[in-house]
Amino acid sequence: xxxxxxxxxxxxxxxxxxxxxxxxxxxxxxxxxxxxxxxxxxxxxxxxxxxxxxxxxxxxxxxxxxxxxxxxxxxxxxxxxxxxxxxxxxxxxxxxxxxxxxxxxxxxxxxxxxxxxxxxxxxxxxxxxxxxxxxxxxxxxxxxxxxxxxxxxxxxxxxxxxxxxxxxxxxxxxxxxxxxxxxxxxxxxxxxxxxxxxxxxxxxxxxxxxxxxxxxxxxxxxxxxxxxxxxxxxxxxxxxxxxxxxxxxxxxxxxxxxxxxxxxxxxxxxxxxxxxxxxxxxxxxxxxxxxxxxxxxxxxxxxxxxxxxxxxxxxxxxxxxxxxxxxx
Amino acid sequence: xxxxxxxxxxxxxxxxxxxxxxxxxxxxxxxxxxxxxxxxxxxxxxxxxxxxxxxxxxxxxxxxxxxxxxxxxxxxxxxxxxxxxxxxxxxxxxxxxxxxxxxxxxxxxxxxxxxxxxxxxxxxxxxxxxxxxxxxxxxxxxxxxxxxxxxxxxxxxxxxxxxxxxxxxxxxxxxxxxxxxxxxxxxxxxxxxxxxxxxxxxxxxxxxxxxxxxxxxxxxxxxxxxxxxxxxxxxxxxxxxxxxxxxxxxxxxxxxxxxxxxxxxxxxxxxxxxxxxxxxxxxxxxxxxxx
Numbered sequence: 001x002x003x004x005x006x007x008x009x010x011x012x013x014x015x016x017x018x019x020x021x022x023x024x025x026x027x028x029x030x031x032x033x034x035x036x037x038x039x040x041x042x043x044x045x046x047x048x049x050x051x052x053x054x055x056x057x058x059x060x061x062x063x064x065x066x067x068x069x070x071x072x073x074x075x076x077x078x079x080x081x082x083x084x085x086x087x088x089x090x091x092x093x094x095x096x097x098x099x100x101x102x103x104x105x106x107x108x109x110x111x112x113x114x115x116x117x118x119x120x121x122x123x124x125x126x127x128x129x130x131x132x133x134x135x136x137x138x139x140x141x142x143x144x145x146x147x148x149x150x151x152x153x154x155x156x157x158x159x160x161x162x163x164x165x166x167x168x169x170x171x172x173x174x175x176x177x178x179x180x181x182x183x184x185x186x187x188x189x190x191x192x193x194x195x196x197x198x199x200x201x202x203x204x205x206x207x208x209x210x211x212x213x214x215x216x217x218x219x220x221x222x223x224x225x226x227x228x229x230x231x232x233x234x235x236x237x238x239x240x241x242x243x244x245x246x247x248x249x250x251x252x253x254x255x256x257x258x259x260x261x262x263x264x265x266x267x268x269x270x271x272x273x274x275x276x277x278x279x280x281x282x283x284x285x286x287x288x289x290x291x292x293x294x295x296x297x298x299x300x301x302x303x304x305x306x307x308x309x310x311x312x313x314x315x316x317x318x319x320x321x322x323x324x325x326x327x328x
Numbered sequence: 329x330x331x332x333x334x335x336x337x338x339x340x341x342x343x344x345x346x347x348x349x350x351x352x353x354x355x356x357x358x359x360x361x362x363x364x365x366x367x368x369x370x371x372x373x374x375x376x377x378x379x380x381x382x383x384x385x386x387x388x389x390x391x392x393x394x395x396x397x398x399x400x401x402x403x404x405x406x407x408x409x410x411x412x413x414x415x416x417x418x419x420x421x422x423x424x425x426x427x428x429x430x431x432x433x434x435x436x437x438x439x440x441x442x443x444x445x446x447x448x449x450x451x452x453x454x455x456x457x458x459x460x461x462x463x464x465x466x467x468x469x470x471x472x473x474x475x476x477x478x479x480x481x482x483x484x485x486x487x488x489x490x491x492x493x494x495x496x497x498x499x500x501x502x503x504x505x506x507x508x509x510x511x512x513x514x515x516x517x518x519x520x521x522x523x524x525x526x527x528x529x530x531x532x533x534x535x536x537x538x539x540x541x542x543x544x545x546x547x548x549x550x551x552x553x554x555x556x557x558x559x560x561x562x563x564x565x566x567x568x569x570x571x572x573x574x575x576x577x578x579x580x581x582x583x584x585x586x587x588x589x590x591x592x593x594x595x596x597x598x599x600x601x602x603x604x605x606x607x608x609x610x611x612x613x614x615x616x617x618x619x
Contacts, residue, residue: 058424060368060431105603109610111565112366115427116557117606120599123554131592237550241435248428279443285435292429293417 012172016165023154032153038266039160040222045246045258046167047214052244053252054171054180055207056187057107061118062243064125065095065212067235069219071129074142074229084147088220092213099212103205110190118240126235141230144223156225163221164259167214172255183207184253215243238281245288251298260300331587340466342583343576347476348537350483350575352552353559354568355530361503361566362523364423365415368430371553372437373528377403377535378544379441385452385539392452393478396536400529407528411521434553441546449543457540475537482533483572486526490568499523503566551595558602564612573614 019039026032044066051057072091076082102121106114129136136142148155174180182203185193194200223229233239242265250261269280295302356370380399384390390398410433418425459470490496501509502519510516535549542548559578563570578598585597605613 052424056422056424058427105606109606112423112427113561113606113610115366116561117603119554120558120602124596124599127593127596131590241431244428244431279439281435282439282443285432285437285439288432289414289429289436292421292425292432293414296421296425 012169016169019161019165020158022161023157029153032157034266034270036153036157036160036225038262039157039164040218040225041242041246041262041266042259043160043164043167043218044215044243045250045262046164046171047211047218048243049247049252049254049258050171050174050183050214051204051207051211053247053254053257054174054183054187055204056183057204057208058115058244059118059208059211060115060237060240060244061102061120061122062211062215063235063237063239064098064118064122065215066219066222066239066243067122067125067129067231068095068098069216069221070144070223070229070234071136071142072216073220073223074144075135077145078142084145084224088217091216091220095212095216096209099208100205103208104201107201107204107208119237122235122237122240126231129231129235136231139230139232141228141233144227144229146227147221147224156221160218160221160225163214163217168255168259170210170214175255179203179206187253241288242284245284245291247298248291249287249298251301251304254298254300254304257298257300261298264299334587335584336464336466338583338587339580340468341472342580344468344472344476345583346576346579347479347483348534348575349555349559349579350572351479351530351534351537352556353563353571353575353578354483354486355527355534356556357560357563357566357568357571358499358530359524359527360560361568362499363415363520364506365426365430366423366557367524367527368427368553369434369437370527370531370556371549371551372434373403373407373531373549374535374538374552375441375544375546375549376406376437377532378539378542378548379445380532381536381539382450382452382544385454392454392536392540393474396478396533399536400533403532404525404529406525408521408525410528411524415524416517416521434549438546438549445546447546449545451543452539454540469541471540475541479534479537482530486530487569487572495519495522555595555598558598558605561602561610562605562612563614567612567614570612570614574612577613 022035023032026035044062047065048059048062052059069088069091072094073084073087076087076090077084098121102114102117106117130138132138133140147159174183182193182198185196185198186200186203190200219234223234226233246261246265247258248261249264250259251257265284291298297305352370352374356367359365359367359370377399380402381392381395384395384398385392414433415426415429418429454471456470456474461468461470461473490500498509498514498519499522501512501514502516502523506516509519534552538552555578559574560566560571562574562577563572578601581601582594582597586594589597
């Protein structure tokens with residue numbers, strides 16, 4: 001590894017170390033819980049961002065993967081008495097065919113088919129879960145076994161922190177490699193990407209699969225952390241929307257955008273809990289509209305653009321001085 | 329055998345519901361055709377139409393069907409305002425951003441209704457809601473029959489308006505090729521604004537027609553909105569006639585399908601149909617395909 005690569009990776013690695021060290025210092029259950037929620041939404045936003053931000057394919061049905069992970073764990077570990085880790089693994093495995101099913105049908109078509117299919121599949125899963133009472137308990141919901149013994153929340157924190165770091169690390173890697181350039185090319189101009197030989201359908205499917213697996217493992221984690229799930233908690237439309245909103249507010253197509261978005265939204269909803277409870281989806285809707293109208297790059301995306309523009313202006317100014325010196 | 333005996337009844341129920349579905353689908357197809365926007369707020373506007381009717385009935389004692397004369401124009405104006413003030417601002421943005429904007433709009437509308445009316449199920453009581461017409465062994469609820477008749481009348485009226493009037497011609501031209509329409513001297517901005525208002529008025533009218541035969545709650549529109557997309561895809565994206573036929577097809581598929589899968593999964597049938605159409609005939613069953 002060259003020194004520039006090490007320098008490039010130093011800051012993210014330091015950040016990861018800090019995130020992992022938090023429970024050693026912070027022992028308050030309340031704040032640990034808040035941070036766990038931040039990490040859950042960071043992971044979900046990051047998952048959404050791979051397909052929605054980098055590949056530019058709008059999903060409004062990611063609750064399908066999240067709910068699949070949650071229900072797979074609840075049914076295998078809770079009802080069949082499996083080892084919970086095997087249940088989590090199965091949820092991740094099952095999310096792959098579901099993603100490929102949606103992707104292979106819609107990604108070959110031009111038009112808004114993917115967004116509609118993602119919505120429809122999530123809704124079908126919700127309706128089937130509600131109706132299939134003998135297995136899923138319907139609207140009553142299911143108890144989910146704990147992943148970790150004891151009352152400490154720290155093990156849960158570490159688990160979701162590792163998942164979040166892997167997810168953010170994956171986008172960090174994607175952005176710097178062939179896959180990232182391919183996805184960006186597909187987002188910016190699909191026809192051109194196709195004409196230079198990129199297998200657009202294949203790479204969109206790959207992005208969706210990666211995204212689905214991350215959403216599924218987070219779903220399993222969330223189910224075990226809550227210890228109880230029902231269709232309206234893990235399979236409902238607001239779950240899908242919040243994943244998208246976290247990524248959009250933070251910055252679509254940036255590595256740390258979803259983390260920024262998740263931190264802002266979770267902290268805001270904790271601060272204004274009393275006022276938020278009733279109206280939090282109304283506020284999210286207005287925030288989404290405001291972000292699209294006035295800050296389409298999100299917080300981090302806009303910031304990065306500003307810095308880039310300033311650097312370019314500086315470089316131009318230096319260039320101009322040199323040119324003047326040479327002329328005189 | 330029992331299934332066979334239920335068949336005529338389910339066919340008639342499906343057809344009656346299909347008239348209302350057609351009206352919902354037509355409004356969405358109109359907006360998609362003219363503005364190339366997937367309007368995720370269509371279901372929310374339907375919900376607004378339902379609550380407007382509810383208020384008119386409960387506070388002013390106006391008949392739900394007469395209420396269309398108030399709620400449809402109100403939504404027409406609201407739709408035009410939203411188009412000009414909000415959606416038009418990002419007319420040049422990516423499709424993804426336009427869709428997301430309507431998602432935000434839908435969330436804002438639905439949750440405002442939740443704050444104003446709570447999540448309780450409500451119902452509008454009419455004198456004729458209990459009246460049942462029996463004909464050849466098939467019974468029909470009078471309210472359903474009236475709603476169906478009004479829906480068909482509005483759909484046919486809209487079709488004639490689009491085909492015969494000067495504005496209808498301008499609208500169809502914009503839908504076919506917006507740049508060519510502009511070059512022919514059509515005020516595309518106004519066409520888009522009016523089309524969006526018209527789409528919302530149709531959603532509002534459909535909401536008013538649903539009110540006497542359905543429950544209302546803030547998220548009622550989500551389900552209908554999703555179904556409307558199925559109808560539009562069935563009909564070949566953006567085709568108004570196709571969407572109307574798609575609506576009838578979907579309602580029939582639901583009403584016949586529920587004899588097999590049961591009432592609870594009735595709403596899932598539409599989405600299965602949707603996936604099948606995408607798999608085998610993505611251009612839609614009726615009408616033109618749009619690139």
